[in-house]
Amino acid sequence: MEEEKERAAFTKKEIDYHAELEAINRELAELEQLPVNAERTFKAKKSELRPDIVTKVDEPIFLTPTKIKAVKRDLSQVIPSGIEILDKRIIGFNKRELTIWSGSNGSGKSSILSQLALESVDHNFNVALFSGELQADRVMNWITLQGAGKRYAQPTKYENYYTIPEEVKNKISRWLDGKLYIYNNNHGLKVLDVIRAIEECIDNNKIDVVIIDNLMSLDLSSVHGDKYDKQTDLVLRLSQLSKDKKVHIHFVSHPRKSIGFLRKTDISGTADITNAADNVFLCHRCNNDFKRNIKEYFGFKDDNPLMRYDNVIEITKNRDLGVSDLFVGLYYEKESKRFLNTPDETKYYGWEKDKEGFVNCLQDEIPFAE
Numbered sequence: 097m098e099e100e101k102e103r104a105a106f107t108k109k110e111i112d113y114h115a116e117l118e119a120i121n122r123e124l125a126e127l128e129q130l131p132v133n134a135e136r137t138f139k140a141k142k143s144e145l146r147p148d149i150v151t152k153v154d155e156p157i158f159l160t161p162t163k164i165k166a167v168k169r170d171l172s173q174v175i176p177s178g179i180e181i182l183d184k185r186i187i188g189f190n191k192r193e194l195t196i197w198s199g200s201n202g203s204g205k206s207s208i209l210s211q212l213a214l215e216s217v218d219h220n221f222n223v224a225l226f227s228g229e230l231q232a233d234r235v236m237n238w239i240t241l242q243g244a245g246k247r248y249a250q251p252t253k254y255e256n257y258y259t260i261p262e263e264v265k266n267k268i269s270r271w272l273d274g275k276l277y278i279y280n281n282n283h284g285l286k287v288l289d290v291i292r293a294i295e296e297c298i299d300n301n302k303i304d305v306v307i308i309d310n311l312m313s314l315d316l317s318s319v320h321g322d323k324y325d326k327q328t329d330l331v332l333r334l335s336q337l338s339k340d341k342k343v344h345i346h347f348v349s350h351p352r353k354s355i356g357f358l359r360k361t362d363i364s365g366t367a368d369i370t371n372a373a374d375n376v377f378l379c380h381r382c383n384n385d386f387k388r389n390i391k392e393y394f395g396f397k398d399d400n401p402l403m404r405y406d407n408v409i410e411i412t413k414n415r416d417l418g419v420s421d422l423f424v425g426l427y428y429e430k431e432s433k434r435f436l437n438t439p440d441e442t443k444y445y446g447w448e449k450d451k452e453g454f455v456n457c458l459q460d461e462i463p464f465a466e
């Protein structure tokens with residue numbers, strides 16, 4: 097009897113032991129699965145930001161030459177920059193493409209891009225503009241100043257601070273209405289929200305040009321990966337967006353370093369960023385540092401024509417026409433913050449033209465402050 101009891105107790109212990117062993121094994125298997133699951137979650141999150149290229153299932157994967165439909169290049173769909181040498185060499189900005197702009201602080205990136213926005217509208221292309229650093233009203237002030245030009249800029253008691261008469265401001269606003277959309281920063285700077293908002297703006301307002309100024313001001317914390325992976329993912333995503341939505345995207349990315357002569361390899365992120373871009377432009381302000389650097393780097397002499405400009409755009413990559421190592425010099429007009437092709441250039445935008453394209457002489461009617 098005693099022996100039977102002992103055997104029963106022993107069997108129960110054995111069963112408990114096996115159950116425990118099984119539980120431990122299950123737990124171990126779950127633990128082993130953890131990195132696999134983490135990898136899966138990471139990939140899923142990553143694809144939220146960088147969706148794989150969608151395969152068009154109704155088309156063959158490889159095409160024979162006769163099956164490839166020739167798409168005629170429609171030059172009326174190329175967006176001019178208004179910068180003469182640039183437009184002559186690269187024709188303009190193609191839809192479905194991405195341009196990266198870099199340059200040190202104060203080199204003129206934002207100002208050139210707001211002028212590009214005006215130029216685009218002037219050629220009947222609609223623009224969506226995101227500025228992470230300036231509130232919409234400040235962006236609008238700059239654009240108004242550039243749109244008005246020196247003839248309407250009234251000096252104030254502050255150096256380099258000019259105002260525009262209300263009547264001119266209103267005319268410019270009305271002209272830009274329905275063509276220029278400026279992101280309202282009060283909606284936050286979270287990258288996925290901003291991209292979603294841009295996508296909606298493109299769909300709702302027939303946008304042709306998107307300007308994103310700049311990478312550093314976007315909040316990438318919701319995206320997985322290290323800093324450079326996140327930046328690269330974003331650029332790949334924007335490149336895809338330009339193709340899907342048939343827009344040109346201008347994207348500002350600051351350089352990693354703030355001293356020395358800026359080169360393409362100094363742009364923040366990995367090399368994948370510049371690989372993904374169709375154009376890569378560097379902005380330089382022609383100060384003494386720049387002049388010394390180009391003399392040292394390229395062996396240019398003091399009489400090089402570049403020395404006389406105020407700002408220079410360096411084209412370091414242009415995939416379409418293969419332009420590179422081209423320097424485009426510009427003159428800066430402090431009253432209007434405009435960049436000019438020649439020191440005495442006078443440009444008239446659409447807001448001061450009538451239906452036939454003739455310029456209205458509004459300035460004669462406006463009383464100017466002495």
Ligand SMILES: Nc1ncnc2c1ncn2[C@@H]1O[C@H](COP(=O)(O)OP(=O)(O)OP(=O)(O)O)[C@@H](O)[C@H]1O
Nearest residue numbers: 200201202203204205206207208381406407428433
């Ligand atoms: N050559 C120049 N001479 C004088 N002022 C200039 C020149 N180029 C640009 N500026 C002015 O300098 C200020 C800074 O320019 P802007 O903001 O366009 O530069 P940025 O490259 O975008 O700078 P950041 O990287 O700090 O955003 C603006 O008021 C602009 O009008």
